Amino acid sequence: MEKEDLTLFRDMARRAFEQEIEPHFERWEDEHMTPRELWNTFGAAGLLAPDVSEEYGGAGTTPHVTLALMEELSRLGYGGIATGYSIHSNIVVPYVARHGTEEQKQQWLPKMVSGEVVGALAMTEPGAGSDVQGIRTTAVKDGDEWVLNGSKIFITNGIHADLVIVAALTEPGKGAKGTSLFLVDTSLPGLDRNPIRKIGQHTSDTAGLFFQDMRLPANALLGELNKGFIIMMDELPRERLGIAAQAIAAAEGALDATVEYVKERKAFGQTIGAFQNTRFKLADVRTQIALNRALYEQCADEYSRGELTADKAAMLKLAATEMQCSTIDDCLQLFGGYGYTVEYPISRFYTDARIQRIYGGSSEIMRELIARTMLGR
Ligand SMILES: Cc1cc2nc3c(=O)[nH]c(=O)nc-3n(C[C@H](O)[C@H](O)[C@H](O)COP(=O)(O)OP(=O)(O)OC[C@H]3O[C@@H](n4cnc5c(N)ncnc54)[C@H](O)[C@@H]3O)c2cc1C
Incomplete structure (x- = not known):
């Protein structure tokens, strides 16, 4: 996109954000949550992950456009919404687009562009934040399936998420070399989530996630085994x-x-x-x-x-x-x-x-x- 076009797009997005957010923003801040439908509204307006390629429903722009949308949300003072938007459009979408199989991309990307699926990324655990190598969540192979157990904390979009990319040990004891990533469909049984209240970014949905014997299909593995x-x-x-x-x-x-x-x-x-x-x-x-x-x-x-x-x-x-x-x-x-x-x-x-x-x-x-x-x- 040329610079002038990007400026026009920014102005359009800014007006759309103001129109959809401003009348409700104070209430959402008080409620410490944005409504789930906001994601569908963003999707319908073509504002989610515009750099996804056209074959998966995106606009095929450069990453600059997605980043510009995050900027406009931040400039308007919607810091919490910007963070949720960023995790979804600037982080989870690229994980799937760059490391997913064709089947995984077909399954998730169009729905992430439309807002039907909200994405989250779960690395941090109560005992492992900066030191991501210290995670203890495990995914154990059982027949064709993976069985996920463990807990994650501070997960942005955690309550609304339909898809969570979870980092788990597939070879415990090997740390980074035994860690894999999983595309976790939150509609499967075995997940509990708790909202976490913060001193700022109230409209950002932040949660603790608890996985108990959650059974994932074989194709939930993202990228190669132990390469997470x-x-x-x-x-x-x-x-x-x-x-x-x-x-x-x-x-x-x-x-x-x-x-x-x-x-x-x-x-x-x-x-x-x-x-x-x-x-x-x-x-x-x-x-x-x-x-x-x-x-x-x-x-x-x-x-x-x-x-x-x-x-x-x-x-x-x-x-x-x-x-x-x-x-x-x-x-x-x-x-x-x-x-x-x-x-x-x-x-x-x-x-x-x-x-x-x-x-x-x-x-x-x-x-x-x-x-x-x-x-x-
Ligand atoms: C609102 C919010 C949203 C978040 N969203 C997500 C998310 O979507 N997904 C996700 O996985 N995580 C998320 N996080 C987690 C976040 O990334 C971690 O909180 C962060 O990485 C720090 O980890 P910690 O909180 O365990 O702090 P700790 O690792 O316990 O660190 C405590 C202090 O020690 C310092 N420290 C640690 N190691 C060293 C070192 N080697 N040298 C010097 N100082 C050090 C740290 O800088 C910090 O000041 C979120 C957190 C918050 C609060």
Whole structure:
């Protein structure tokens, strides 16, 4: 898609998101959940995973378009919805599209584009977050079937998900080399799910999942047996690119709201925007956003060409999410006490931002990864 077309598409998507979300957003935040039908609404409007190829019902665009939709949700301040959208369109869909068999792609992708199927990815467990190699969920072969047992925590889209990609041990004791991925149809018996309440991103559906003797068909295996860890590592750059897209657009949305506010609010006989401190803070925030956006555009182009490296994606995720949190904190400060109230959207930008430095690999894990590429271990 050409740049001008992408801008038009962004504007169209932004209007659609505002129309479908804004009238209900406060209620959904209070309820800590979006309705399941929102996914069908997005699908009917052609807004889910546009980069899926046309033979599976998508629009066959480059990943830039999917990322642009995540940006618009984030810029509008719908941080929780952006995260759910991202897991579905920017993570689960590419896992299936890049690693699924023809039969698996036919089975799942068209329904993920239409919103009939909501996707989730379940790696994290109560005893294994940053250290994914420590997972304990098992999938044991029994005849033609797999029997899944274990629990996962903090799974985005966990309550609504119809399809969960689950990481499980198929050769316990071998860690990463004994881990496989499964396409789990949540309508099968043996799954319990519990919603998890958070301090931000309330509209993001986050859940604990419990698998008890869940029997999966042989064709639920995604990719090769015991190669699940390699697939997860392969897909992390795209996940991190997406989190950076959310971070930068949210910072831009927060800055726009702050500029409007400081032009109106007065203290000591002048607008807040007239104080040199305000002007310098806003200038610094804008500069930080511009620097991160430049790196992001470079990484998005590299990803589209299949050239984005794991360490560069880690640098981008680290820089963009740290920038998001610090710049939104600066913006909130300029709202004074009003910034701390739920009436002003800047407070939601602030609470929604905090998790960005933790999920998808924490800032500390990003630093480890970047250092490892320099030092060799
Ligand atoms: C809202 C939300 C949504 C999420 N969505 C998903 C999802 O859809 N799917 C999924 O699988 N997971 C998801 N997660 C889980 C998320 O990815 C993990 O929380 C994250 O990877 C951190 O793991 P942990 O919480 O177990 O923290 P821990 O791994 O226990 O880490 C605790 C602290 O120790 C630090 N630390 C750990 N190891 C090191 C080290 N080697 N060096 C230095 N510091 C270290 C960490 O950076 C962190 O500060 C989500 C989490 C949340 C809260």
